Amino acid sequence: MRVSRLLLVTLRDVPAEAEITSHQLLLRAGYIRRVGSGIYAYLPLMWRVLQKITAVVREEMNRAGAQETLLPQLHPAELWQKSGRWQGYTAGEGIMFHLEDRQGRELGLGPTHEEVITSLAGELLRSYRQLPVNLYQIQTKFRDEIRPRFGLMRGREFIMKDAYSFHASEADLRETYGVMDQAYRRIFERCGLDAVPVDADSGAIGGAASQEFMVTADAGEDLILISDDGQYAANQEKAVSIPSAASPLPDGPEESIPTPGLGSIESLCDAKGWDPSQVVKVLLFVATLDDETLQPLLVSLRGDQELNPTKVANAVSRTLNKGVLDCRPITPEDSNRQQIDPLPFGSIGPDLSDDVLQGAKTWEPTFLRLADETASELGSFICGANTPDLHRFNTSWTAIGQKPTSLDLRNARAGDVCQHTPESRLTEKRGIEVGHIFQLGRKYSEAMESRFTNENGKTEPFWMGCYGIGVSRLAQAAVEQHHDDSGICWPTAIAPFEAIVVVANIQDDTQAQLGEALYSELQNAGVDVLIDDRKERAGVKFKDADLIGIPWRIVVGRDASEGTVELVCRSSREVQKLPHAEAVTCLIKGLHP
RNA sequence: CGGGAUGUGGCGCAGUUUGGUAGCGCACUUCGUUCGGGACGAAGGGGCCGCAGGUUCGAAUCCUGUCAUCCCGACCA
Numbered sequence: 001m002r003v004s005r006l007l008l009v010t011l012r013d014v015p016a017e018a019e020i021t022s023h024q025l026l027l028r029a030g031y032i033r034r035v036g037s038g039i040y041a042y043l044p045l046m047w048r049v050l051q052k053i054t055a056v057v058r059e060e061m062n063r064a065g066a067q068e069t070l071l072p073q074l075h076p077a078e079l080w081q082k083s084g085r086w087q088g089y090t091a092g093e094g095i096m097f098h099l100e101d102r103q104g105r106e107l108g109l110g111p112t113h114e115e116v117i118t119s120l121a122g123e124l125l126r127s128y129r130q131l132p133v134n135l136y137q138i139q140t141k142f143r144d145e146i147r148p149r150f151g152l153m154r155g156r157e158f159i160m161k162d163a164y165s166f167h168a169s170e171a172d173l174r175e176t177y178g179v180m181d182q183a184y185r186r187i188f189e190r191c192g193l194d195a196v197p198v199d200a201d202s203g204a205i206g207g208a209a210s211q212e213f214m215v216t217a218d219a220g221e222d223l224i225l226i227s228d229d230g231q232y233a234a235n236q237e238k239a240v241s242i243p244s245a246a247s248p249l250p251d252g253p254e255e256s257i258p259t260p261g262l263g264s265i266e267s268l269c270d271a272k273g274w275d276p277s278q279v280v281k282v283l284l285f286v287a288t289l290d291d292e293t294l295q296p297l298l299v300s301l302r303g304d305q306e307l308n309p310t311k312v313a314n315a316v317s318r319t320l321n322k323g324v325l326d327c328r329p330i331t332p333e334d335s336n337r338q339q340i341d342p343l344p345f346g347s348i349g350p351d352l353s354d355d356v357l358q359g360a361k362t363w364e365p366t367f368l369r370l371a372d373e374t375a376s377e378l379g380s381f382i383c384g385a386n387t388p389d390l391h392r393f394n395t396s397w398t399a400i401g402q403k404p405t406s407l408d409l410r411n412a413r414a415g416d417v418c419q420h421t422p423e424s425r426l427t428e429k430r431g432i433e434v435g436h437i438f439q440l441g442r443k444y445s446e447a448m449e450s451r452f453t454n455e456n457g458k459t460e461p462f463w464m465g466c467y468g469i470g471v472s473r474l475a476q477a478a479v480e481q482h483h484d485d486s487g488i489c490w491p492t493a494i495a496p497f498e499a500i501v502v503v504a505n506i507q508d509d510t511q512a513q514l515g516e517a518l519y520s521e522l523q524n525a526g527v528d529v530l531i532d533d534r535k536e537r538a539g540v541k542f543k544d545a546d547l548i549g550i551p552w553r554i555v556v557g558r559d560a561s562e563g564t565v566e567l568v569c570r571s572s573r574e575v576q577k578l579p580h581a582e583a584v585t586c587l588i589k590g591l592h593p
Numbered sequence: 594c595g596g597g598a599u600g601u602g603g604c605g606c607a608g609u610u611u612g613g614u615a616g617c618g619c620a621c622u623u624c625g626u627u628c629g630g631g632a633c634g635a636a637g638g639g640g641c642c643g644c645a646g647g648u649u650c651g652a653a654u655c656c657u658g659u660c661a662u663c664c665c666g667a668c669c670a
Binding site for chain 1: 594599606618620628629630632661663664666667669670
């Protein structure tokens with residue numbers, strides 16, 4: 001390709017819309033253009049990058065025994081109604097774009113394809129003899145993100161590879177899950193990304209085991225915790241650790257202590273000289289369940305710990321055996337709306353009576369009470385007295401009259417001791433989620449009544465796995481991980497071109513001819529090569545070449561008359577002056593070591 | 594949806610406080626000089642100042658409404 005004919009519009013100024021480096025560079029280097037909020041055009045250079053990535057993904061998926069298909073993007077509502085997800089995905093905070101056709105039929109624009117594929121599998125896979133099957137597709141997904149962000153990182157339209165596997169047994173599912181884990185590691189490695197597999201919460205998609213692949217980068221939206229010894233890594237939503245010990249309270253009788261104006265743990269401890277680990281804090285939430293009930297929650301946690309909302313939602317879901325659509329803190333305004341008496345915020349104890357909920361307009365009349373183990377394991381502690389400006393000192397679960405069950409509801413934090421070995425501690429990093437693999441189990445096959453006949457002639461629902469890679473996000477994550485002050489430094493495997501021949505002065509016949517000769521030679525050698533044949537000053541061409549980040553550059557310039565050129569490595573900035581033939585061999589060796 | 598900010602040629606911005614009919618840099622076009630790290634000079638083209646009302650002799654500027662975009666929280670590949 002000739003740069004003179006390439007649609008390449010580079011910008012000197014950073015568009016105001018871009019916050020993070022990778023987004024700025026993709027815009028400046030002419031890879032993407034914003035068309036609407038969270039909607040981007042992939043310009044020719046970007047499209048080449050995406051094709052390089054999908055080629056790697058295809059190879060590895062095919063190698064792992066998966067088969068490529070292409071599923072529709074328009075999904076009839078009935079499919080989603082059958083799985084029970086239509087409501088949750090379209091109403092309120094729902095993430096699915098949806099529409100009505102001229103007949104008044106409802107359709108959704110696919111944010112994910114469990115429903116479609118599971119219903120197809122039920123029709124096509126009748127016998128255990130056909131199993132296992134792993135189907136994948138690479139296509140555009142639509143999600144009406146609450147807040148699109150950071151260019152391709154969180155778009156409303158994005159390219160994703162998703163795969164779904166169907167199995168006759170859980171053991172077989174686990175085997176394919178393992179194969180996918182290995183395939184994913186290879187994919188990210190081949191794409192030149194440093195991606196860490198971490199234990200993850202399976203979230204809205206549901207299911208048993210799940211693992212995310214995180215590209216470590218400061219701009220990442222997720223917080224991940226990694227052990228010093230590298231044996232354990234998890235998303236903060238899922239991460240577990242051993243909490244630090246609480247400072248014990250001196251023995252003594254229970255006391256009521258006036259605490260006017262001390263509504264936060266911090267102010268309370270500052271004023272009274274207590275340690276936050278001696279206090280049980282109580283947080284009130286209201287959870288929206290999938291049967292539309294609004295369940296008030298009372299959560300107890302040791303004062304020095306942070307609550308993990310994902311763990312709370314999962315605990316609610318497990319306890320009540322219902323899905324949790326939303327979980328938000330109860331605020332003083334809620335008492336007005338529910339027409340109940342004001343709650344003693346700042347002085348709530350774990351034994352806050354259900355009486356406070358009597359007469360609530362839409363809430364359930366009793367609290368679901370949950371306690372983190374850091375709180376439930378305290379012998380004696382300080383807590384609110386359920387009366388404004390009053391706390392209880394040296395009380396206990398016996399005195400309070402209820403010993404809650406111990407759950408893990410807290411955030412693991414950097415510095416915490418690991419569960420797998422007390423020798424190791426956790427550190428925090430930020431990560432960009434580029435892949436996620438799940439063992440779904442039978443959740444969808446049961447809901448969609450998608451079944452096969454087993455060896456014993458009985459019908460049963462499939463065991464399922466699902467495996468996603470954010471292809472367009474991966475491309476931007478690669479830029480986030482590979483750039484310098486001058487621009488992008490693509491890993492060769494996913495660079496739009498492997499090499500660029502820069503003719504310093506195209507009007508110099510010697511330079512032009514040698515440049516053209518090298519260009520054809522490289523093309524004939526199967527190298528993806530660009531030639532910058534523009535009538536621009538050399539400086540402009542160098543700046544552009546750096547910006548767009550082609551891994552190798554051959555500069556044909558003032559030494560062209562002696563047949564000497566420069567071979568430049570973009571990422572290391574290493575320059576070698578070489579006879580042109582040698583530069584070509586050297587370049588090809590660099591590409592295929 | 595809650596909190597914050599911004600809308601002025603393709604991009605980055607000034608002008609808004611104190612109303613007088615729009616300007617700068619980059620980019621673009623032409624010519625000349627220059628030619629290995631985003632050149633210089635000259636000449637040019639391009640904007641109903643987000644949109645709709647209102648106030649006024651007169652609105653980018655003041656008032657009301659509305660829309661859009663971006664940032665911080667809830668969602669996820």
